[in-house]
Amino acid sequence: METTPANTLGYFIAGYTVIFGTMLVYLVSLVVRHRNLMQEKRMLEDLEKEKK
């Protein structure tokens, strides 16, 4: 007997939203942390030059 698949489209969308959303948030966090560290590094290097 043929069975019709359950309508679970909403859960499918929710699942992949979580997957890609979480990965995107983590990627953005890496980029932001990198940018902040680069800024801090440049600032510290400038301070070091001034000190000399």
Added chain:
Amino acid sequence: MKARSRVLLGLDVVTLLVMAAATYMVFIYAPVERTMGLVQKVFYFHVAAGWTGMLGFLAAVVAGIAYLATRKSSWDLVGLGAIEIGLVFALINIITGSIWARPIWNTWWTWDPRLTTATIMELVYAAYLMLRQGIEDPERRARFGAVYAIVGFISVPLTFFSIRIYRTIHPVVIGGGDPTVSGSFSMTPAMGATFGVALVAFSFLFASLLWHRIRLGQLGAQVEQLKLKLMH
């Protein structure tokens, strides 16, 4: 461009292509399972995320052993990065499992052995990040991190084998299991191929992310060095 940066860029491109292929296969190529419907397709990235999480925790063990043997701080950066990435993917695994469970088990959550051990594993590694922050001495922090990563890894095989050891309602799709369990299904060749590509794609994604995370850690270490230099 340095040779190492070129290799990383190449790895990023390959990762992007394999991820795109895996996504295409999940959304278009893989057939819709005849009882569960579209939500079954969450399985491909759900398992791949769990695999990536465990890969991260395993990499942290290797880095922990390497640190204890060599005392090189770079291994501490590898361990920290691997656990951070492992945590992100283990979290994806748990949340997507819960989303899948709602229409299939008729509940968002149940304290089944697999769900319980996976939650414990996530908490064990979340505690690693929190406890690390409380240790100021970098050498002590790295030693603690290495030992914790090795001991904490006990939670990983416990989670992996929980569905094979204990009575559980979680389906065992790979390597048999109880076919009467709600949500179990037999993989068709197209499903198997999609699953395989998803695992490969997530493995590349892990390697790429780990490399970037290590570089971030190295940059952080450089900043710390500069701060110390300016203070003295």
